[in-house]
Amino acid sequence: AAPVFDIESVRRFNPGQSLSFARELFTTFALSYADTSLLTGYVGRDIVQLGRYHTMTRFGCALDCNDASFDGVDGILGMGLPDAAIPGIPTPLMFAMSNDRGGLEGANYINERVMHQRKFAFLSTAESGELQLGGYDRASTNADMVYVPTTSTTEYSVNVQSLTFGGIELLNWVDQKHPNAIPAILDTGTTCLVIPDSHLGGRVSDKPFSKFQSIMTKGMSFYITIDGHLFEIPFQFWWQKINDAPCVMASPQGYDGILLGDVVFQSLVVEFDLTKPHKPLVGIAPRNPLYAPVRPGTQDALKIPMIKRSAQGVYVEEPHARKYRDGVDHVPVTMNNLRTQYFVNVSVGSPPQHFTVLVDTGSSTFAVFARLPPKHGNINVPREEEAHL
Structure with missing residues (x-):
């Protein structure tokens, strides 16, 4: 039972x-x-x-x-x-x-x-994570946030135009004349990078997940274009050392989109800007690798x-101790x-x-x-x- x-x-x-x-x-x-x-x-x-x-x-x-x-x-x-x-x-x-x-x-x-x-902003490491309330801490990023609109008012979904691995495009759009994009949901409950394994109703010439499997090489990065902005998902985040296996999976049946899970929250700092409830924005910036999330017992921030x-x-x-840092x-x-x-x-x-x-x-x-x-x-x-x- x-x-x-x-x-x-x-x-x-x-x-x-x-x-x-x-x-x-x-x-x-x-x-x-x-x-x-x-x-x-x-x-x-x-x-x-x-x-x-x-x-x-x-x-x-x-x-x-x-x-x-x-x-x-x-x-x-x-x-x-x-x-x-x-x-x-x-x-x-x-x-x-x-x-x-x-x-x-x-x-x-x-x-x-x-x-x-x-x-609020979210970032993750292999063992822990950090929730930043009231904004994001610029010390945790390597660049300023880039803000993109969500494609939905019920989930944190953004437009992805391109996903490359080792320099090879996984989203080969059949129609090159018009802008193309698929939705990508930012989801803290998903562990891996989840990409479609279909032809997206004829919109792409290759199945993205199958193509990734055929060219997968250790050491290479993914590059994802979110609303025209390019971000890297380095090898150490999409490769799971524990299992010695890639943390990349095929999208579930019936969802022709991408799920950006924990591997993305390790590569990037993601801010959710809910200032306008029906026009939420998602801020994205590369994570500063030298930034350590708050730990218990330290003196430099609210804990x-x-x-x-x-x-x-x-x-x-x-x-x-409790101290505040940058109002965040x-x-x-x-x-x-x-x-x-x-x-x-x-x-x-x-x-x-x-x-x-x-x-x-x-x-x-x-x-x-x-x-x-x-x-x-x-x-x-x-x-x-x-x-x-």
């Missing part, structure tokens, strides 16, 4: 212990992750803190999950766009935590501490406790053993309850596993079995 999710393996938010918790009347939610996982529960409202920012917002209080891979994971932090949000929780945390909430849910409260700029994956599960290291918060991110999941620490409620949650750019909801709220007067709290409906 397939393994079953064990709710005892996670830390659960206890709304009865929070002085600031409010239940959203009768509202339930169902949140899907990576096509197969489903979290279900009720909608709550409370103070949520990430880094030095905190805000009062709605979020999912998950009572159940159908996927054992969530064992030991306290919740999920969707960093996606509002158009991809679920109805009961309309404001993604990045919007709730920024000036004016993106116009989605009323003004900020006087005692909230929010980002002045609704931007959030660093999470380590060990055989015993997730444990937290407390930082020694640096949030340590660590990856799990499969290196396709990033985790950060958040806190919910007052006094704060601490959780380690999965970061997902492919969804827009913040949810933590939770206990049922205490019964308040005439509020009808669904029983566990009803809450799953």
Whole structure:
């Protein structure tokens, strides 16, 4: 039998212990992750803190999950766009935590501490990563950011005109007279570079993935042209030393596009500029190889406790000092053993309850596993079995 999710393996938010918790009347939610996982529960409202920012917002209080891979994971932090949000929780945390909430849910409260700029950046190393809140740290890049529009208001998708390997074009467009491009989704949940293995409905003369396989050579770089700008994905990032194999895969059936996964976040620093919710921009710059992501215990930047994956599960290291750098918060991110999941620490409620949650750019909801709220007067709290409906 397939393994079953064990709710005892996670830390659960206890709304009865929070002085600031409010239940959203009768509202339930169902949140899907990576096509197969489903979290279900009720909608709550409370103070949520990430880094030095905190805000009062709605979020999912998950009572159940159908996927054992969530064992030991306290919740999920969707960093996606509002158009991809679920109805009961309309404001993604990045919007709730920024000036004016993106116009989605009323003004900020006087005692909230929010980002002045609704931007965050992501970078990765072989073992860990970093989430920069409120912009990007120029020290982490080798050049200024180049900004390109997204091709969608529901996912971080950009236009790719060219993908070469070892100087050979993998996107051989049949129609040379008109500009051609395919979508590429920037996805922190994908490990590798994922490219199509079809003729894209007759638009290209060779299948890109098959062509790559036929010419693959160690030591060579990929070059990708995103909206006319050229970026390198060096050999050390697309080649997995652990497996002594390429981290390049064929796109799933039915998706004629590219997935830019962790190998890209190791090569580049990617900034998500959500200043205009319906016209998001993606900033891209080559990563400065000398820049080390924040680690626990260092003195030069704001630190959030660093999470380590060990055989015993997730444990937290407390930082020694908190300082700010360039107005950009640096949030340590660590990856799990499969290196396709990033985790950060958040806190919910007052006094704060601490959780380690999965970061997902492919969804827009913040949810933590939770206990049922205490019964308040005439509020009808669904029983566990009803809450799953």
